[in-house]
Amino acid sequence: MGIWDPIAMTKTFHYAVLAGAAALLPLAAQAQTPQGPYVALQGGVNFNIERELDVGAVSRDVETNLGYAVGGAAGYSFGGPRVELEATWRSNGIDKIGTYANDGSIDSVALMVNALYDIPTGTAFYPYVGAGLGWVIGKMDAGQIKDDLSGAFGFQGIAGVGYNVTQNVGVTLDYRFLGTTGMEFENPAAGDASYENYLNHTVMLGLRYAFGAPAKPMAAAPAPAAPVQPVAAKAVVQVPESYLVFFDFNSVAITPEAAGIVNSAAKAAKSKGTSTIEVTGHADRSGTPVYNERLSMRRAEAVMAELERNGIPRSSVAVYAKGESDPLVQTPDGVREPQNRRVVILLK
Known part of the structure; x- marks a missing residue:
């Protein structure tokens, strides 16, 4: 191997991104929100759709167990439309590859840019829809594939409902379909292994905090005054x-x-x-x-x-x-x- 190894550099980059994303998830955030910035956290279940793994001339289906997903995002709401940066970790244990039992796993971190729209209803409840594009880094541990990484273009659709508990705090429940282009993993025993599009159904419960909510109005005693000026007054x-x-x-x-x-x-x-x-x-x-x-x-x-x-x-x-x-x-x-x-x- 020479001094410059592009494959090794790519894998080093993927490991660095995975480590950085894992460190940021607790601080990240992923709420109809008031106009302004917001952060949020989400967690839930992930169902990975069965796909084919091609090793040489042999193709086998990869069957996984029900897994989990945790993530966060930071975004900005324009009072209906909003945009956000999202990082979400998904993990599923592998049950079988073809007819052979396997105790490995397939994991990923999705780094997405999402565009969403909160639909006003005149109540504390509001539905929302959105879509996202980004980069997904997959990690497979199965048989001869030992914790190898592969990156792929990612895309997702989002639909959910939110409830504003207060002016600043809201809870959300949403469904996300995440998919990618194909991934390539290294198999030392038989060369590269090609994994079909990585596809997932994800349901997550979230907590969202909006910084743009106006302050709670405070009561003011009646007193003669000039024409009223906009103030944060409760009564x-x-x-x-x-x-x-x-x-x-x-x-x-x-x-x-x-x-x-x-x-x-x-x-x-x-x-x-x-x-x-x-x-x-x-x-x-x-x-x-x-x-x-x-x-x-x-x-x-x-x-x-x-x-x-x-x-x-x-x-x-x-x-x-x-x-x-x-x-x-x-x-x-x-x-x-x-x-x-x-x-x-x-x-x-």
Whole structure:
């Protein structure tokens, strides 16, 4: 062997990538996500599809047992579309090669670039689909093939469902079909062994953390102020002759802080002898326009009911719903924005 051995250098490169990927998996990450960066981790089961292994003129099917997959990714969400870099390790024990029992294994690390789309539903649940391309490094230990490595072009399809537990944390469950072009492994006893396309069905449960989620709004006491500025406020900010009541994502619940603001609005209306009160509901753009129209009306009705509990007759209140058509903060479609989830109480 000369000083320069391209085959040996290729194998050294593959071992280096495998070692690096294994070290990064615990730190990597692989969530409808808020706009911005995210990371995630996934783990589950892997079913490797039976393929042929050709050694010289002999072809035998490689049958594997149910295996496992663990992986992670880091990505960026644009409020619907998102892209990510993924590293996933798959491992399956070999049951038989042809008619011969075998206790070896076939493993791989897939380094993929994925493009996905989170489909907004107006709820905490959302389906997503995607596809990826990349490089897959396979490792086979079977008979005369001793932990040899081979790289191949990889491709995958992705379909899953996610659930946002909080603004930042979500869980996912997805199915992935991963395939590659053929692989070549070294068999010292009979020359190179050709392995057909490496194909896998993978189901994984994941945990995703989004850095782009807006902070939880905090309650603010009512006080006269200039026109309201976008702030991370949970319940309310008062402006001259008007009061703002903010809501949590996909919620119509009146918080204790918000109830205090409605009470203040009712007292002000009584003391000023206000003849007309307008209550207008709004929603952010994370759901469909039709859904958001209904959601904004439900929020307005919730505030109306609270006003009635504070002695304001319904006959003196006009209730409106504007859905997502009049945002306080302009955002792209599908993006959550706490400042847009509000009801405006206007005293006339």
